[in-house]
Amino acid sequence: KNTVYYSSNGEGNDSTQDPSHQMSVDLGIRQQGVLQRVADIGEEVEWVRNGLRKNYTPHALFCDTTTQTFATVTVAYPITFNTNEMVHGLTHDTTANTSKIYIDEDGMYKITFRACVEVGTNNDHLNIWIRKNGVDVANSNTAVQLTIATTEAVMTDFCVCDFIKGDYFELVANSQDGANATIKATAVQTTPAVPVTPSIRLSVHKISDL
Numbered sequence: 001k002n003t004v005y006y007s008s009n010g011e012g013n014d015s016t017q018d019p020s021h022q023m024s025v026d027l028g029i030r031q032q033g034v035l036q037r038v039a040d041i042g043e044e045v046e047w048v049r050n051g052l053r054k055n056y057t058p059h060a061l062f063c064d065t066t067t068q069t070f071a072t073v074t075v076a077y078p079i080t081f082n083t084n085e086m087v088h089g090l091t092h093d094t095t096a097n098t099s100k101i102y103i104d105e106d107g108m109y110k111i112t113f114r115a116c117v118e119v120g121t122n123n124d125h126l127n128i129w130i131r132k133n134g135v136d137v138a139n140s141n142t143a144v145q146l147t148i149a150t151t152e153a154v155m156t157d158f159c160v161c162d163f164i165k166g167d168y169f170e171l172v173a174n175s176q177d178g179a180n181a182t183i184k185a186t187a188v189q190t191t192p193a194v195p196v197t198p199s200i201r202l203s204v205h206k207i208s209d210l
Helices: 020-054
Strands: 059-064 068-070 083-088 101-103 107-118 124-132 142-146 152-163 168-175 181-183 200-208
Touching: 068 168, 107 124, 107 142, 124 152, 142 152, 168 181
Parallel strands: none
Antiparallel strands: 059 083, 059 200, 068 181, 101 168, 107 152, 107 181, 107 200, 124 142, 124 168
16 A cells, blocks of 8 residues: 655655655644744733733722812812822823823723811811813712811712713812811821821722713
């Protein structure tokens, strides 16, 4: 029985040829298979990397460890943030334009804040609301009234806003009835040890696509 060997160019050769030719063809095929598998593994690794990069819903937590004063009743003050506790899928600079939170992915976002507030005069109202791309967001204000000056309270609320990539938002504050309302930070305390109390914390979570 004759056996036909095939060379790499597809030509048939009869069994009288040196059988080592078949071995070289087999090795060539195996080498091509190994190289293809290496290429496949490279693609798979890249897929995994891309999956890991996107294996999250955009979310972030910011805070500010300084006391911020809102001195003039006729001025709306953007609230600044000096600390990024975690940031995924959003952008915030702690050294420039520190009031602005930039959106990196289209969607509906839940914005929640908690502020430690103190007023400078009796019966003062402190307002905090959301400003999107420089425009006040309708119905986003939260107000608290403190009847006695230097009284402290915690102010908290949330709002849901739609954004597209490249949008930014800010929290804005105003002392409605008297000067020098503040959001107040408290330094580390001892006996017992107590961590810093930020003047404000802000969390942002994407909750759905548009």
